[in-house]
Amino acid sequence: MELQPDSSKKHNHAFGMVLAELRTARGISQEKLSFEAGVDRSYISLLERGHKSPTLDTVFNLCCALEIQFDQLARLLQAKLEELNDPGHDAR
Template identity: 35%
Template sequence: MEPAIAFGVVLRELRKRAGLTQEQLALEAGIERNFVSLIERGINQPTIRILFKVAGALKMRPSAIIEAVERHLEVGIKAKSGMGHND
């Protein structure tokens, strides 16, 4: 999985876990709602500035979001290689 796609998947999960709609997250972060949608779909990628704004809106450290993306990518790699299965 591409990092941009993984970032979008993780952002959607974190947003939903926080109980926020795309519109609410955008409002809290000071960005456009359609930009949140584009990020979540992996079409656009956030700048560092946007990452910090989104993290603040989610009440998280930016590094925690990146770590979640790394974990998501690692799970995908293990699943693809068959390492995630107990035979």
């Protein structure tokens, strides 16, 4: 698999979208998620907007807080990346 120059931006964007979708689907605020995951609320906001890349520890903490298994998150992230890579996808 060859990495593209802007692949980390795309990965961060996809992760942020998945994180926001999971959080809103569970009906919890950024503040509650940040408390449960042990991070600052502003960091959740930065993650959701694709401006930061989380550490592996943070990803596992987010999974616990969202009551989702790591492999489920990985599958959702892969699906989101495929969606974003679809030429017919309307980039925002």
